[in-house]
Amino acid sequence: MNRKPPCAxxxxxxxxxxxxxxxxRGYAATSLRMITAKARVNLAAVHYHFGSKEALIxxxxxxxxxxxxxxxxxxxxxxxxxxxxxxPSVEQVIEAIVAPAxxxxxxxxAGGADFLRLLGRAFSEPGQTMREILPAQYRQVVVRxxxxxxxxxxxxxxxxxxxxxxxxxxxxxxxxxGNDALKLVATCxxxxxxxxxxxxxxxxxxxxxxxxAPLPGRSEVAGGRGAMNGRKAA
Amino acid sequence: MNRKPPCAxxxxxxxxxxxxxxxxRGYAATSLRMITAKARVNLAAVHYHFGSKEALIxxxxxxxxxxxxxxxxxxxxxxxxxxxxxxPSVEQVIEAIVAPAxxxxxxxxAGGADFLRLLGRAFSEPGQTMREILPAQYRQVVVRxxxxxxxxxxxxxxxxxxxxxxxxxxxxxxxxxGNDALKLVATCxxxxxxxxxxxxxxxxxxxxxxxxAPLPGRSEVAGGRGAMNGRKAA
DNA sequence: CCATCATTCAAACGTTTGTTTGAATCGCCT
DNA sequence: AGGCGATTCAAACAAACGTTTGAATGATGG
Numbered sequence: 001m002n003r004k005p006p007c008a009x010x011x012x013x014x015x016x017x018x019x020x021x022x023x024x025r026g027y028a029a030t031s032l033r034m035i036t037a038k039a040r041v042n043l044a045a046v047h048y049h050f051g052s053k054e055a056l057i058x059x060x061x062x063x064x065x066x067x068x069x070x071x072x073x074x075x076x077x078x079x080x081x082x083x084x085x086x087x088p089s090v091e092q093v094i095e096a097i098v099a100p101a102x103x104x105x106x107x108x109x110a111g112g113a114d115f116l117r118l119l120g121r122a123f124s125e126p127g128q129t130m131r132e133i134l135p136a137q138y139r140q141v142v143v144r145x146x147x148x149x150x151x152x153x154x155x156x157x158x159x160x161x162x163x164x165x166x167x168x169x170x171x172x173x174x175x176x177x178g179n180d181a182l183k184l185v186a187t188c189x190x191x192x193x194x195x196x197x198x199x200x201x202x203x204x205x206x207x208x209x210x211x212x213a214p215l216p217g218r219s220e221v222a223g224g225r226g227a228m229n230g231r232k233a234a
Numbered sequence: 235m236n237r238k239p240p241c242a243x244x245x246x247x248x249x250x251x252x253x254x255x256x257x258x259r260g261y262a263a264t265s266l267r268m269i270t271a272k273a274r275v276n277l278a279a280v281h282y283h284f285g286s287k288e289a290l291i292x293x294x295x296x297x298x299x300x301x302x303x304x305x306x307x308x309x310x311x312x313x314x315x316x317x318x319x320x321x322p323s324v325e326q327v328i329e330a331i332v333a334p335a336x337x338x339x340x341x342x343x344a345g346g347a348d349f350l351r352l353l354g355r356a357f358s359e360p361g362q363t364m365r366e367i368l369p370a371q372y373r374q375v376v377v378r379x380x381x382x383x384x385x386x387x388x389x390x391x392x393x394x395x396x397x398x399x400x401x402x403x404x405x406x407x408x409x410x411x412g413n414d415a416l417k418l419v420a421t422c423x424x425x426x427x428x429x430x431x432x433x434x435x436x437x438x439x440x441x442x443x444x445x446x447a448p449l450p451g452r453s454e455v456a457g458g459r460g461a462m463n464g465r466k467a468a
Numbered sequence: 469c470c471a472t473c474a475t476t477c478a479a480a481c482g483t484t485t486g487t488t489t490g491a492a493t494c495g496c497c498t
Numbered sequence: 499a500g501g502c503g504a505t506t507c508a509a510a511c512a513a514a515c516g517t518t519t520g521a522a523t524g525a526t527g528g
Contacts, residue, residue, distance in 0.1 A: 124407075202397045
């Protein structure tokens, strides 16, 4: 089966190196020669093992995103099994999305911070490739978590919930990708920027409050001057 | 002064075409030949008018982002002048960020939706260029709006507010860039996705509620099962 | 021990990339 | 008219790109 010439981890080293380079330079700006040089691998090896550059990035994503989203759904399953009858809270549902990502961050073998930053960028990256990979990988997650959030937020209409989930994924992917963008606008030193757990501890309440926000009025954009704390409208 | 050969709008046509192509294909994946061909302009014209490809994208951003952020600060100035003594509300401050972008969206001469989507992607795009352009263009905006939000949210500590602004910019830029990413995860048809005003009407309450969220506890991530509507903690 | 197969390797393939060049073109001012 | 300066243009540049090829390599199974 496995013929093992001097180094048989060629495949793995290509994937790991490509992951890092795609993260810090982007897909289009990363050449196969950069990857193979840094991985100390022959240029032709990438075509031998993957077939093309596009097939390579496809595999870089699928091997990470599959387990991550599976862990999210498993977390949600566990949550709904524990609390029989009663629906899990908004915070718990959000944590089921965020905690698996946090675990990936901690585990370099699962991709570590590199993959999370790459993933955060993938959503806003153009090109046909990502528009094929991401929907396939996320469809099930979106359906399941929207159901769970709908149960936790019975007062929020379907359309409104869809939008708020969209905003939530925005803040989430931006935060995951953001170690760079963060410093762009940071006037003061962000302490704890290197500690993902403290970021999560701040992000979850933010998102939960946003999801529970009072429903927007029919016409005007801004609430009155005195618009005060989140009081559910309906 | 202005010698006007048959077409003197060469510069402008390059900028407009580059804006559109960078938006839909990304910076690295857009070649000068694509731009000059679509703009019906000679290839060498871009080097004559701008000097290099990087200088071109730099100008694409600066001519749009400058006025946009200036309008945001002007909006905030007007807001603070009107309400003497009392601090503007969170919703009003958020609207000062969002409304000028909405106006850009409506006005094709100011860049239109193309530039907003390009801008939304710019934050998560790698490369040294963006890490030089964006901080310079946004520094003043961040400082001013953080001051305004701090006055509107006296209970939120400085560190916490910085993070929440980060989350806010995330949801905002993701939403602006998102007409593509939107369809990625949308299981049901998002009505109003083409109407920016209705998006804003949903986004502002979401962000305001997130900014006003109860402060996170010291240790645990998720609130209790019964964690209910936004009650300010401190 | 030789044949076999998966893997590695150096070299080259034809395109496309950003950039440069030098001559042609055109409106303006004296 | 005529020369000037700004602009356009076709052509070429070297470099880098993704991809392909065909021979070397080395462990495995008959």
